[in-house]
Amino acid sequence: MSRFSPVEVTVYPYECDAYGHMNEAAYLQLFERARWEALAKGPGQDLFRRHRVWPAVRRATVDYQLPAFPGDVLRVDLETEKVGRTSLELRQRATRARDGALVAELQIIFVMIDGEGKPTPIPPEIATLFGGRPSTRPGELVRHDLGGLTLAVDSRGDGPALLLVHGFPLDHSLWAHQVAALARWRRIAPDLRGAGASDAPDGGYSMATYADDLARLLDRLQIARAVVAGLSMGGYIAFEMLRRHRARVAGLILVDTRAEADGADARKGRDEMMNVARTEGAAAVAERMVPRLLGRSSQQTQPQVVEQVRGMIARTPVPGIVGALAAMRDRPDSTPLLPTIDVPTLVVVGAEDEMTPPSAARAMASAIPAAALTTIAGAGHLSPLEAPTAVTRVLAEFLEALPRP
Numbered sequence: 579m580s581r582f583s584p585v586e587v588t589v590y591p592y593e594c595d596a597y598g599h600m601n602e603a604a605y606l607q608l609f610e611r612a613r614w615e616a617l618a619k620g621p622g623q624d625l626f627r628r629h630r631v632w633p634a635v636r637r638a639t640v641d642y643q644l645p646a647f648p649g650d651v652l653r654v655d656l657e658t659e660k661v662g663r664t665s666l667e668l669r670q671r672a673t674r675a676r677d678g679a680l681v682a683e684l685q686i687i688f689v690m691i692d693g694e695g696k697p698t699p700i701p702p703e704i705a706t707l708f709g710g711r712p713s714t715r716p717g718e719l720v721r722h723d724l725g726g727l728t729l730a731v732d733s734r735g736d737g738p739a740l741l742l743v744h745g746f747p748l749d750h751s752l753w754a755h756q757v758a759a760l761a762r763w764r765r766i767a768p769d770l771r772g773a774g775a776s777d778a779p780d781g782g783y784s785m786a787t788y789a790d791d792l793a794r795l796l797d798r799l800q801i802a803r804a805v806v807a808g809l810s811m812g813g814y815i816a817f818e819m820l821r822r823h824r825a826r827v828a829g830l831i832l833v834d835t836r837a838e839a840d841g842a843d844a845r846k847g848r849d850e851m852m853n854v855a856r857t858e859g860a861a862a863v864a865e866r867m868v869p870r871l872l873g874r875s876s877q878q879t880q881p882q883v884v885e886q887v888r889g890m891i892a893r894t895p896v897p898g899i900v901g902a903l904a905a906m907r908d909r910p911d912s913t914p915l916l917p918t919i920d921v922p923t924l925v926v927v928g929a930e931d932e933m934t935p936p937s938a939a940r941a942m943a944s945a946i947p948a949a950a951l952t953t954i955a956g957a958g959h960l961s962p963l964e965a966p967t968a969v970t971r972v973l974a975e976f977l978e979a980l981p982r983p
């Protein structure tokens with residue numbers, strides 16, 4: 579499937595042979611004209627130049643079905659047959675606009691080449707545009723331009739989609755273990771706006787914009803529905819996805835999160851932390867937050883996790899930290915939503931989570947019809963990192979029990 583709409587082209591007298599029929603060279607030109615028109619109507623004729631690559635034709639075969647005469651208007655559609663690592667196979671069909679009769683078909687194979695004429699991997703934006711999946715190595719982030727905002731995404735595997743939404747002030751690597759292990763699922767772990775390697779605009783942060791960004795990312799990846807797993811702020815965003823994009827949510831995994839909005843003290847705390855971020859930077863935010871995010875046990879026995887989380891926070895752009903704090907401060911209360919949740923739901927909480935404690939998780943799970951609750955021993959607020967094996971196991975059990983689409 580590609581994202582190009584059909585275009586109409588008129589057959590010119592100079593394209594026809596002495597009998598009024600189009601010859602092969604003319605067809606190749608006509609189909610090429612239609613491809614450039616389709617690009618002009620879609621992503622722009624500079625698509626390849628923007629990415630410093632060029633699609634070189636390797637083979638093209640025209641199948642004739644009916645004669646075409648000067649003045650005939652042909653409607654040309656374009657379909658992707660295959661997106662490889664460096665090659666792209668397309669089929670174009672020309673039908674007569676007036677009666678829909680198939681006039682000719684072209685099957686064409688391109689190899690993407692770089693400035694030196696050597697085959698090069700198809701850039702992710704181009705692969706996605708042609709309905710393919712970008713080819714990446716494990717751990718490699720793909721940047722998806724959502725129109726005015728680029729998100730960096732770790733996306734791997736095939737199968738039903740699982741969207742993994744990180745918390746504050748973290749990035750996609752919070753889910754590294756689950757992304758590596760849940761092999762029967764198409765795992766999609768983005769850096770939210772303002773986090774990790776994604777764009778960090780100065781403003782525009784709210785639960786609504788985070789949720790809309792994720793819906794646009796699903797559109798971009800051509801995914802209709804996903805199980806949405808959200809940790810803490812990721813859970814607040816999952817609730818917002820239910821409010822704004824319910825049809826996209828096939829199931830819900832709420833990890834170390836809560837449904838209530840901030841109270842007066844918490845709101846004041848957000849403003850203070852914004853001030854710390856603005857005046858002292860992300861490293862100072864990390865110093866204050868790490869002891870609250872990680873459980874007692876992890877702080878004592880997992881120094882590498884402490885360092886990993888400190889590094890993750892210290893790398894978070896300040897506009898992203900400030901924006902997320904404002905978004906969390908102003909988020910709506912999601913408790914009225916809980917009884918309406920009608921997708922399979924799993925609630926997970928670290929036994930040592932002090933930010934969103936097991937009591938909050940229990941209250942949330944009991945308000946959601948048919949939600950399951952699991953407590954993870956020895957973990958705090960970042961259970962997927964602190965107790966990766968246990969969290970991956972409960973996620974796998976929940977996911978495997980879901981009906982496969």
Ligand code: MLT
Nearest residue numbers: 745746809810811812906
């Ligand atoms: C998070 O982990 O996303 C945040 O700490 C949640 C919060 O501060 O409400």
